Amino acid sequence: MINFFSLEAFKLRHKLRAWLGPLLIMILVLIAFPLSIDISQYDLNKFYFSVIVVSLLMISFLATESIFSEDYEDGSLEQIHLEEKDFYKITLAKILVHVFFIGIPMALIGSIFSFANGVSLAEVPKIFVTLSISTLILFNVFTFGSALSINKGSMLGVVASLPLALPAIVLLGRGVRSVQYGQGFFEVSVLMAGVALIVTALMPIIISATLKTHLE
Amino acid sequence: MLTSFIHRFSSPKSFVEVTALFFPYVMFLGFSCLALGWIWGLAFAPEDAIQGNSYRIIFLHVPASIMAQLIYFFMSICALMHLVWRVKLAAYLIKSAAPVGVLITFIALFSGSVWGIPTWGTWWQWDARITSTLILFIMYLGIITLHSSFSNAEKADRLMSILVVVGVVNIPIIKKSVDWWSTLHQPASISISDGASIDPSMLYPLTISILGMALTMIALGILVSKLYILTREKNKKWVQAYA
Numbered sequence: 001m002i003n004f005f006s007l008e009a010f011k012l013r014h015k016l017r018a019w020l021g022p023l024l025i026m027i028l029v030l031i032a033f034p035l036s037i038d039i040s041q042y043d044l045n046k047f048y049f050s051v052i053v054v055s056l057l058m059i060s061f062l063a064t065e066s067i068f069s070e071d072y073e074d075g076s077l078e079q080i081h082l083e084e085k086d087f088y089k090i091t092l093a094k095i096l097v098h099v100f101f102i103g104i105p106m107a108l109i110g111s112i113f114s115f116a117n118g119v120s121l122a123e124v125p126k127i128f129v130t131l132s133i134s135t136l137i138l139f140n141v142f143t144f145g146s147a148l149s150i151n152k153g154s155m156l157g158v159v160a161s162l163p164l165a166l167p168a169i170v171l172l173g174r175g176v177r178s179v180q181y182g183q184g185f186f187e188v189s190v191l192m193a194g195v196a197l198i199v200t201a202l203m204p205i206i207i208s209a210t211l212k213t214h215l216e
Numbered sequence: 217m218l219t220s221f222i223h224r225f226s227s228p229k230s231f232v233e234v235t236a237l238f239f240p241y242v243m244f245l246g247f248s249c250l251a252l253g254w255i256w257g258l259a260f261a262p263e264d265a266i267q268g269n270s271y272r273i274i275f276l277h278v279p280a281s282i283m284a285q286l287i288y289f290f291m292s293i294c295a296l297m298h299l300v301w302r303v304k305l306a307a308y309l310i311k312s313a314a315p316v317g318v319l320i321t322f323i324a325l326f327s328g329s330v331w332g333i334p335t336w337g338t339w340w341q342w343d344a345r346i347t348s349t350l351i352l353f354i355m356y357l358g359i360i361t362l363h364s365s366f367s368n369a370e371k372a373d374r375l376m377s378i379l380v381v382v383g384v385v386n387i388p389i390i391k392k393s394v395d396w397w398s399t400l401h402q403p404a405s406i407s408i409s410d411g412a413s414i415d416p417s418m419l420y421p422l423t424i425s426i427l428g429m430a431l432t433m434i435a436l437g438i439l440v441s442k443l444y445i446l447t448r449e450k451n452k453k454w455v456q457a458y459a
Binding site: 144148149152156159160162163164166167170206209210213214216 | 361
């Protein structure tokens with residue numbers, strides 16, 4: 001298992017475009033939005049969270065859209081299928097490595113931008129926790145979409161998996177509101193963490209079955 | 217034993233033969249109940265004290281909304297059967313039910329939108345129930361798109377089944393959305409545990425409409441499934457003999 005993690009981390013670290021690209025796009029989106037509308041900072045602070053949430057959703061998809069494509073094309077997946085008979089470990093490793101290299105920095109960027117748009121410094125760690133847990137759920141969901149559309153282009157992955165991100169967005173919205181109103185943050189965070197753990201445990205099994213279907 | 221029972225009675229050939237026996241009755245009963253429920257509801261049920269006559273769209277909107285969720289639930293059971301027991305017919309039924317689901321979800325959304333004008337003063341509201349139903353509509357379209365993207369039909373069947381099973385997580389969210397969030401959409405008026413909170417003069421035609429819609433959807437589902445099975449199995453001897 002450790003081998004899978006180190007291998008995936010090594011591969012992702014050397015693909016600059018794969019991890020730096022989504023982060024830069026997220027920063028650009030978060031900068032571009034306030035520039036594109038002419039409203040006061042007061043009004044912007046009220047709904048800037050929505051921009052962070054939507055950009056998190058889209059960038060999570062972007063970060064995972066080709067998570068399996070290279071391995072599929074060069075035959076690595078087929079080899080793993082022959083050796084391991086299962087993709088659970090590699091899928092889990094891929095998702096966690098992507099969350100670590102892209103998801104956590106995304107959550108950090110989102111937290112910094114929320115601070116720049118009216119959230120007090122004391123609340124920033126809460127935003128960071130909420131966004132980090134959300135990226136874990138979203139990366140799982142979009143990795144499933146990517147596995148479904150492995151050789152059919154990213155549009156199919158979006159169509160198939162975006163509706164599944166609804167519960168994650170609902171939870172994220174709850175988390176953000178709990179920070180904004182200063183009530184029930186712990187409860188929502190625990191709920192989100194529980195959902196994230198369940199999704200992280202189950203989704204690799206589903207993705208593994210999906211990948212096997214592609215290779216059979 | 218269960219597996220052998222399932223495989224014995226779930227061949228596409230038996231489905232086509234068995235459903236041919238009761239299809240006309242289901243269709244007739246469905247249309248009759250729909251006609252009775254709608255005529256009763258539209259012409260004879262009393263006017264609502266607050267909403268006036270505009271509430272009468274309930275006789276289309278509520279049955280369509282219930283069916284939109286039930287069809288997905290049915291598809292998820294079929295998907296499980298396909299994934300666990302590799303029942304080919306189950307995949308055919310999912311593929312056939314998806315367009316029916318699209319149609320009925322569109323009717324639910326459209327009728328709700330039309331009802332929104334006199335009651336809420338707007339065609340659309342980003343309310344939890346409406347938005348989650350829209351997501352269901354997109355989900356149906358996603359399933360159809362996914363299946364049509366693969367030339368290998370068996371592979372497409374399995375991938376579609378996996379997506380349907382995972383997507384079932386949205387159904388409880390749609391159902392409970394009116395309880396979990398403070399929404400503009402009213403909570404359920406008919407509940408298994410708490411009974412019905414609407415007057416019997418409206419409840420009876422509504423129940424008949426729901427029954428009629430369910431039977432009509434079953435009839436439509438049988439028709440679409442039969443066409444799909446005959447197309448998909450066109451090279452089989454039994455289909456050539458059937459034609």
